[in-house]
Amino acid sequence: MAKRFGGRFSPGMQQDNLNPAPAAPIRHRLAGRPKYVTMAAVPFLFGAFFQDPAGMAASLAAFGVIASAMWMTGEGLAAEAAYEVRRVARRPAIPRKLFGSVLTGLGLGLGVAEPGSLAGAGVMGVTGLVLHWLAFGTDPMRDKGIAGTDSFQGERAQKMIDEAETHLAQMRDAIRRLGDRWLDARVDRFAATVEDLFDRVRSNPGDLSAARRYLGVYLTGARDASVKFADLYRQIPDPATRASYEAFLDDLEQDFNAKSRRLLEGDKSDLDIEISVLRERLAREGVRASEPAQLEAPTTETARFLDGLLTPDRDKAR
Structure with missing residues (x-):
């Protein structure tokens, strides 16, 4: 059976395919x-x-x-x-x-x-x-990067991540069967973005509810779309179908990147609030910093709400 060749300088190859x-x-x-x-x-x-x-x-x-x-x-x-x-x-x-x-x-x-x-x-x-x-050598005997997390939430998050990793592996296998190394690299780049979100959820299992749709619905849809694309592209190697699939991956990758950034910003806001509360407690105990660092104002709605709850305590301390 004849196999369509797609190389670096073949017609219809987009520049994006050459980067990963x-x-x-x-x-x-x-x-x-x-x-x-x-x-x-x-x-x-x-x-x-x-x-x-x-x-x-x-x-x-x-x-x-x-x-x-x-x-x-x-x-x-x-x-x-x-x-x-x-x-x-x-x-x-x-x-x-x-x-x-x-x-x-x-x-x-x-x-x-x-x-x-x-x-x-x-x-x-x-x-x-x-x-x-x-x-x-020996096996790794301790968890890494998840100290202080709730064990029950951690188990729930890990179970969800295991299912998501199965969807991601099936997606990779479907594209790998095409024998196109450029598409393999493109899917691997998307997978790296998804695995970054996995790490965010592992480090903070409380973010599972916010990332559940991405780990479940979105990855399941990406797997199904990849399987259908692989079946269709194997029979009819249409450049338009390939471009549509790559655009689909671009949109998904942007969504996952944006979600990871939002989770990271939420963690930073929580850290700022904890530092503010600690400084208020130190001030009430009579401990003063020589040059207190200036914290930036909370940006998210949750951070502003929690900061408002702390305002009465700040006024009493003064």
Whole structure:
């Protein structure tokens, strides 16, 4: 089946398509190590066929356990890479690298175990566990950027974000099937804007109600539109349809950017109010700053309302 070529200098390519660069996939710097450990365990697999039935079962089990440990470790490295990239993140719910280290020690113990020498197998298992820890490190054990948030609201926000990430992944997959790297880069740029909103909600779960429509309705519509566009564009690569889809992404990206800015401005207004209240309390206690910084007046309606509530206390202090 013939495939339409769309390159950098092809007719109908808009300049906007040339600006975004394809986003590099999130990959841990140690992501290649598990496969080498699995390859090192291959002698257990081949050597099993030259032993008695009990030895064969032990060697096959050793290889299977070590291979499973490396798969678990690879998943842990991927989770750690995603954790490191995000400004706001929760620790992985399952310590995959810890389980991988335990399975590695168990696999090595099974591989060298002999009748009457369980102590030696135990020593080898502990050695494998320690070597795994030295080679791959530990799992992230604490949340990042969400200290002091309500756990119940945080769980609700994370559940909503997980569903939104599923919609975003489906949107990416639909466009990726077209094999157009410029469209892939454009969708990745939009995804980066959406993930910035995810970080805002993670850091302040109280913003979930304000961002619910964006995480739910808007992303669901973007996914459905992307799937329909991909199906249509695969059959009829019409430049007008492509331009319409790109304009749709531009509008969505602007909306998400604007929402993120409004949430950030709301956080700044809340901070200004908290600082004002703290200074009023210090003034009532007789503590005076040498050169008090001048705070800018609240700009949002909520900030002005709260500032008005504080005005009687300010008059009494004076």
